[in-house]
Amino acid sequence: MTQAPVEQKKTTAWQMYRAIVGIGAFCAILIVGVYMATAPQIKINQERFLASAVSEVLPAAVLTQAVALDDDGQLVVVEENADLPAFLGYDAEGNLVGAVMTSEAMGYQDIVRVLYAYTFENQAITGMKVLETKETPGLGDKVEKEPHFLANFEALDARPAADGSGLANEIVTVKQGEKTEPWQLDGITGATITSVAIGHILNISAQVWVPVLEREARAIPAPQPPAPLEPTEEE
Amino acid sequence: MALKPVSPTDEFVKGLWRDNPVFIQVLGMCPALAVSNTAINALAMGAATTFVLVMAGLSVSLLRKFIPKEARIVSYICIIATFVTCVDYIIMALSIELHRALGAFIALIVVNCLILGRSEAFASKNKPGRAMLDGLGMGVGFTFALLFIGIVREVLGSGTLFGVSMFPDGFQTWTIMVLPSGGFLAMAGWLLIVNWLRQKEDDAARRAAEAES
């Protein structure tokens, strides 16, 4: 700013600095204080949210173990959850029952992110929960509510191919009422794009994960009972 | 009317109806339209905004002699942003679900012109007590307005109120009311009613004045 014309009461530079620095310091202390006070509770909430979502798609699992794929496509145990978290699920006796993976892709309006469970026993996808969606209310969000669509996930065939390169059959969404094979998703009339997107999301993720899981998951030791992600009883 | 001394209760009450931030001043439209698709979202947004209004009003009023007028906008925004950040953390600590539902709109409370407007027009010229009362009144008025819009949109758009089903099975939901356009429709409907009521009020006052003279 250029020199202001002489006024009756001119603000000195000192006053300006004093106000801005003072307010800045006051605000900084306040924000840090509130952050420190709430951070533990926020972490608990986020973990509980993920844990409840995991137990919702894979109810058989009592203990979970966070895993990830490393750069060579090998299954490794991780401490912290990555951007797209994945878990192995164990029952009370420590037997491996299934795995829960996160996957995302473009829907009708924005990224759709889902959590799904793969069960080793019947080699099928047995649960799906939409974590994040901005699809049109009343149309695209039917994938979260429509009973016949959710019925797809009682046992959606996801057998790995014999050579371990991917799935034996590609998961695809077909028109509503035209499901003939166990690896097909019965789509939703009026939410065609979103239901197709869900099939696509599952397919791209399962093609990568399922062969690796079948090959390597059993080699990973079961976690000890007080696992970090066990859903807490109190509440 | 302008020269009469204003009682503290009046500072609070004016925000509810006479100077209602949404229906009369038409301020803070972005959250009013975007986050009012269910009654519970409207209530949460209103509560968060009220908190920020009161705290920002208090701080600005306390610091009004300390802040030179050349630096007032930057100071106000800094104070408001601080409280919004605090609210953001607090809501996340209270409930992740609520935080997901309100989404980006919590951060956008910073640019809600209602808060800056009250800081500039009222808190910077009045004592802390009055500034807080004014903020509280405006906040409650804002919450009420959002709740009115939210109720209409939730009942028609989802067939529920505060998540409780209102109708027997088979109610046809009006998808448009949940979409952004429904916010405009519900808002316009309430503005129509409020303006009509105010017009009747004015007419009655004018007639009374004529009868007196």
Place this chain on the structure above:
Amino acid sequence: MSPLKKLLEIGSSPHISSGASVDNIMFNVVLALLPVTIFAVYAFGTGAALVLAAAVLSCVLTEHVLCKFAGQPTTVGDWSVAITGLLYGLTLPPDLPLWMVFVGGAFGVGVGKFLFGGLGMNAFNPALVARAFLQAAFPQAMTHWQMPFIDDRFTHIPSSVLAMPFAEPVYDAATQATPLAQMKFEAVFAADAQLMYGLTTGSVGETCGVLILLGGIYLVARNMMNWRIPASIFLTVAVMTWIFQQIDPQTYPGPLFMLFSGGLMLGAVFMATDMVASPITHIGCWLYGLLIGVLVVVIRFWGGMPEGVMYAILLANAVSPHIDNLIQPRVFGTGRKSG
């Protein structure tokens, strides 16, 4: 009337009109729409007849009630609102619940026409405002298409049509995807002849392109319709489609398919030509048609929805005053800059 201050003057030319001809024009429009209407009832049966009747009734009633409410003489006598109702009915699916028809009609006339100031003042075509509202409010019901020429169509009323107010409709009639939905989601193109003679499904009055065209030709012959608008739309759509078909005939259908499928015929001939919401100058009309045509092709080929005629016309309605402004002829005797 009301002491509300006028904040904004909105006026569209021509500011001088020849008054008495509204009745006459409207009577001829009804005559032009008659074959389409009769065919619609013949193809879809009782459901379509009830939907059409409800559409007309809802628009007329709304106009009458609002006129009374505002203390004005009622304007339902000049037939224009009845035509709005009929056109609105022709754009609806044949098995739409009647209560939805009433809600849409009330919205279209109330918000799309009356709030703008009544006949001659509406910025948008009220029939399309009504339909756009329904499309956004009840997307499921608005994309549910009864099959045409069902055997019991004259003896049986589809259960969805008689759904209780505010209740979700229950469907019992056989359904079919519209040709445009088939094109979009299954890449199947219906035969051109089927489309022209109205043998496919769709909205009540949009299926039989030939009859709509006949009605349009009648109105043009009587000098009651601006032929430039539909001509411009047809030309734009045909040329654009032809180009894309040359590039990739697997994905893009031919020009005839595009012209006779969906609401294009009905929209171009009877909706886009709304005298109030379309431009006045000749060049303006060509530009306006060009805009609609481009929008239709873009929405149909690359949009999320199979059909886009309604949105194309509403968007073009919105810019039509600006089109007129843009190409205003220089007033004789004034300088280069007149306004």
